[in-house]
Amino acid sequence: MAVADLAGVKALAFDVFGTVVDYRGTIIAEGEALNRARGLAVDWAAFADAWRARYRPNMDRVARGELPWMSLDALHRLALDELLAQFGVTTLSEEEKQRLNHVWRRLRPWPDAVAGLTRLHAKYILTTLSNGNVALLVSMARHAGLPWDFICSAELARAYKPDPRVYQMTYRLLDLRPDEVMLVAAHPSDLRAARGHGLRACFTPRPLEAGPGATPPVIAEPEVDLVASDFEELARLLGAWQKAAKQRL
Amino acid sequence: MAVADLAGVKALAFDVFGTVVDYRGTIIAEGEALNRARGLAVDWAAFADAWRARYRPNMDRVARGELPWMSLDALHRLALDELLAQFGVTTLSEEEKQRLNHVWRRLRPWPDAVAGLTRLHAKYILTTLSNGNVALLVSMARHAGLPWDFICSAELARAYKPDPRVYQMTYRLLDLRPDEVMLVAAHPSDLRAARGHGLRACFTPRPLEAGPGATPPVIAEPEVDLVASDFEELARLLGAWQKAAKQRL
Numbered sequence: 474m475a476v477a478d479l480a481g482v483k484a485l486a487f488d489v490f491g492t493v494v495d496y497r498g499t500i501i502a503e504g505e506a507l508n509r510a511r512g513l514a515v516d517w518a519a520f521a522d523a524w525r526a527r528y529r530p531n532m533d534r535v536a537r538g539e540l541p542w543m544s545l546d547a548l549h550r551l552a553l554d555e556l557l558a559q560f561g562v563t564t565l566s567e568e569e570k571q572r573l574n575h576v577w578r579r580l581r582p583w584p585d586a587v588a589g590l591t592r593l594h595a596k597y598i599l600t601t602l603s604n605g606n607v608a609l610l611v612s613m614a615r616h617a618g619l620p621w622d623f624i625c626s627a628e629l630a631r632a633y634k635p636d637p638r639v640y641q642m643t644y645r646l647l648d649l650r651p652d653e654v655m656l657v658a659a660h661p662s663d664l665r666a667a668r669g670h671g672l673r674a675c676f677t678p679r680p681l682e683a684g685p686g687a688t689p690p691v692i693a694e695p696e697v698d699l700v701a702s703d704f705e706e707l708a709r710l711l712g713a714w715q716k717a718a719k720q721r722l
Numbered sequence: 723m724a725v726a727d728l729a730g731v732k733a734l735a736f737d738v739f740g741t742v743v744d745y746r747g748t749i750i751a752e753g754e755a756l757n758r759a760r761g762l763a764v765d766w767a768a769f770a771d772a773w774r775a776r777y778r779p780n781m782d783r784v785a786r787g788e789l790p791w792m793s794l795d796a797l798h799r800l801a802l803d804e805l806l807a808q809f810g811v812t813t814l815s816e817e818e819k820q821r822l823n824h825v826w827r828r829l830r831p832w833p834d835a836v837a838g839l840t841r842l843h844a845k846y847i848l849t850t851l852s853n854g855n856v857a858l859l860v861s862m863a864r865h866a867g868l869p870w871d872f873i874c875s876a877e878l879a880r881a882y883k884p885d886p887r888v889y890q891m892t893y894r895l896l897d898l899r900p901d902e903v904m905l906v907a908a909h910p911s912d913l914r915a916a917r918g919h920g921l922r923a924c925f926t927p928r929p930l931e932a933g934p935g936a937t938p939p940v941i942a943e944p945e946v947d948l949v950a951s952d953f954e955e956l957a958r959l960l961g962a963w964q965k966a967a968k969q970r971l
Contacts, residue, residue, distance in 0.1 A: 598860060606895075606897070607896065607897075608896050608897030608898075611847060611872050611896065614871065615847065615871060622860050622864060622873075623856060623860050623873050624873070628895065646857065646877065646878075647857050647860065648793075648855070648856075648857030
């Protein structure tokens with residue numbers, strides 16, 4: 474589908490973990506600093522992969538009612554406590570554990586993310602469309618300088634993607650039609666779900682999300698409306714640089 | 723209460739209509755432009771006052787179940803259609819009526835608001851705590867350049883202030899204790915309600931909110947935790963200028 478067909482898009486809704494921020498790289502960097510500070514010898518790449526691997530199963534337990542509704546911060550903590558035991562880390566204080574759990578609030582954006590979002594912000598309403606809870610996403614945005622107009626969080630629907638309510642809430646709260654909102658994500662399943670609810674979909678591959686050894690997922694047109702190599706490329710494809718240039722004058 | 727007692731405050735939650743933005747002045751300015759464009763002779767000061775006068779009664783009708791839940795945009799439109807008939811305006815197209823109704827999305831901030839919020843943003847999480855719906859508040863923030871970290875709207879609780887759920891939602895979504903959030907508002911009833919739910923409260927009088935002839939409401943310490951003449955004074959009282967200055971270095 475040509476970019477011209479996207480003229481009606483008014484808001485860009487971003488998946489966050491993996492698409493906007495590099496959870497694996499940040500957890501490794503902060504974890505290695507913790508190794509040095511506390512004399513640990515944890516393999517933080519393995520730890521990050523194991524932490525992320527518990528993400529979907531734990532949300533599915535909430536969806537099936539096996540766990541009560543809990544925020545992603547709380548699900549991260551549930552997994553963290555199990556993984557610390559599994560990796561033999563027994564010396565962290567409660568405060569250190571909470572600080573480590575909140576690494577998800579401090580995740581570093583991919584190198585193009587802030588510049589690309591800032592350009593896109595001149596032309597489009599920018600919202601998250603994320604399973605992260607509000608406090609997590611607000612902290613991350615302040616920490617990283619992400620220019621969101623709205624924090625749209627699964628927490629507001631008390632349901633996790635791919636629950637339809639999360640996608641529907643996004644365009645309803647923005648008072649837009651589904652096809653006036655485009656999901657930007659690095660994950661084919663998320664993009665397919667968004668398209669299934671009438672949203673537009675843009676694939677931005679993040680080949681390093683799961684580490685240098687992993688095979689990145691792929692999805693292409695016509696399954697999505699647009700493919701952009703990163704957010705600066707997305708701004709260029711959508712003509713957002715022109716608007717930003719005008720605003721600077 | 724001395725400012726030192728507010729050291730635990732992490733987020734400032736702002737009432738919006740009247741406190742951050744000047745609805746009366748904006749409606750008059752846009753209305754007079756409409757008079758000229760369409761050859762009308764509406765008294766827009768009277769119109770603005772009548773529009774605002776229907777705000778509380780219509781929200782109370784929602785609270786009592788006499789109206790289904792509807793957004794503030796929709797309540798504004800309900801009142802607008804009645805007022806256009808009352809003021810004898812019969813020549814506006816549907817598109818013009820919708821544009822006029824969305825004047826609430828384009829309200830102008832008070833002169834100190836953007837500079838004060840920008841300073842405060844360096845030190846505090848800034849959120850709305852408003853009866854405005856999300857789309858209205860997002861549009862207003864983009865239009866006026868208001869640096870909100872989160873759009874906390876009555877729409878998210880499907881209840882209007884002073885319903886307790888609106889205040890409780892604000893600190894819960896930010897993962898804070900009630901006393902870590904301070905409501906900033908020009909309206910004593912809102913501040914009293916916030917204090918009743920454990921929030922801190924700061925009164926910022928807006929003497930021109932209801933026009934030059936009106937008697938502005940007053941509330942003082944110890945009924946509130948702080949009184950600031952405007953948002954720049956608030957930033958000064960809370961030491962936010964120091965933090966902002968550091969960040970610029």
